Amino acid sequence: MSPEEQRDLMQPATGGSAKEMSRRRFLHYAGALGAAVAGVSPAAIAASEKVIRIGYITPKTGPFAPFSEADDFILAQVRKAVEGGIDIGNTRYRVEILVRDDQSSPDRASNLAAELINKDNVDLMLAQVALGPNVAQQCELNGVPCISTMGPWEAWMFPIKGNPATGFKNIFHFFWGVDDIAAVYLDIWKDLPVSRSVGMCWSNDVPGNAMGDRKLGMPPYFSKAGYKLVEAGKFAVGTDDFSTHIQLFKRENVDIVTGLFNPPEWASFVKQSAQMGYRPKVATIAKALLFPAGVDALGAKADGMSTEIWWTPAYPFHSSITGQSAKQLGDSYVSTTRRAWTQPLGVVHALFETGLAALKASGNPNNPKAVADAIRTMKLDTVIGRLDFTSSGIKNVSKIRVAGGQWRLNGAGKPEIFVTNNRTAPEIPVQRPFELLKSV
Structure with a gap:
């Protein structure tokens, strides 16, 4: 001095x-x-003292915990990649990642976001939003840049009064939209030797209401493609009685069953279908068939069930953080954790790819507007494919690549998911042809 x-x-x-x-x-x-x-x-x-603070809000515990199963592995990779700091312009910044568990509670997520903003002074917020856009809403109100994923963009934008034509100042999202999943399901069903009737079961919650809405959800796309829609009404989350739905599907000779279920709910539907003698030829289900553990619990009945694929190690893309191919990332996760890979592994990894890329491109990571502007103009190749916030037609949103997939039992009797339909994402190679269910 x-x-x-x-x-x-x-x-x-x-x-x-x-x-x-x-x-x-x-x-x-x-x-x-x-x-x-x-x-x-x-x-x-x-x-x-040059520090970048990144907040990350995730459902580490609670009913949505499966979405965060790969978090510890991903965070270890990211922290290793930035342990020496990152250079932006002529300045080196130390990177702190502040992880908070929202316990699968929307209210807690909102409170944690406010704390990270006002107490910890984060420069960037990253979040999973399967619960809704609570974190993003706090960031928009407080002028903090935020990137989120793991929920349909409609369920992120519309609850907080967003307009696809104008977007927001500070918050951004990447994921698929309802139209993307409808296109995947129609691609799976096309040319199959089955009836043109679709039996629908949608959960009565935010994602189920968004996907099952008769005007803005998936049903209009099915109707336009010439399918007859059969529905007994939405079901309460946590229910274990689907007899009304199954009786209707039997009566209407429904060959294709679709909808959004939690894994225990779908297990109940499958069990009751067998008891009631109902055997659809196609079961294309959202959410319940996302995680290997939930599919494995279905036993041999899981063989041939289908769903959308957000990411698999078969994707032909690489990480901008580690340089790993999708296959290398998946293999590393399996060898490190001794657990089967899950689709959120790639998506959450890409969340940190976008976050670090935005901070580097900003020129000044402590300037909220500079970071937000960097995200707004971002085009980035990630382990889940190219993310482009400039050309989706929806302000502040980048679409992700989605393909159709089918679970098949391997030689050990364990389920594996394979890409069977790729009209919606032709750069992702088909791994095997689609086959009808033998039984449900």
Whole structure:
């Protein structure tokens, strides 16, 4: 510390007493004094204080915990990649990732976001939004850039009064839309030797209501393609009685069953279908067939069930953080955790890819507007494919690649998912042809 700085520190601030000196001024001089005592220059201390804080809100526990199963593995990879800091312009920044568990509660997610913004002063928020856009809403209100994923863009945008034509100032999202999944399902069903009747079961919650809406959801796409829609009404989350739906599907000779279920609900539907002698030829189900554990619990009945694919190790893409191919990422996860890979592994990895890329492209990661502008113009090749926030036709949203897939039992009797239909994403190779269910 120079003699002048020492003298200034001991003198009252201009226009008032010493007690009125600002906290920032005191901390600056105190830090400089400590540096002088330690033999470190104030310039070195200033450089070491360049920090980027990234908040990450995730359902680590609670009913949505399967979406976060790969989080620890992904975070370990990302933290290793940035452990020496990252260079932006001529400055090196230390990176802190502050992880918070929302416990699968929308209200808790909102409160955690407010805390990370107001207490921890995060520069960027990353979030899973299967529960809804609570985190994004806090970020928009407080001027903090946010990137989220893991929910249909409609269920992210419309609950907070967003307009696809104008978007938002600070918040961004990447995932598929209802139209994308409808296109995948129609691609799976095309040319199959089955009746043109679709039996629909949608859960009575935010994603189920969004996907099953008769005007804005998937049903209009099915109707336009010439399918007869058969529905007994939405079911309450957690129900274990689907007898009304099954009786109707039997009566209407429904060959194709679709809808959105949690894994226990779908297990109940499958069990009751067998008991009631109902055997559809196609079962294309959202959410319940996403995670290997839930599919494995169905046993041999899972063989031939179908769903959309957001990501698999068969995708022909690479990580912008680690350089790993999708296959290498999946193999590394399996060998490290001794667990089967899950689709969120690729999607959440891509979430951190977009976050780091935006911070680097901003030129000033501590400037919220600079970071938001970097996301707004981002085109980035990730482990799930190219993310492009400029050309989806929906402001602040990038679509992801989605293909059709089918679960088949391997030689050990364990389910594996294969890409069977790729009209919606032709760059993703088909792995095997689609086959009708033998039984449900």
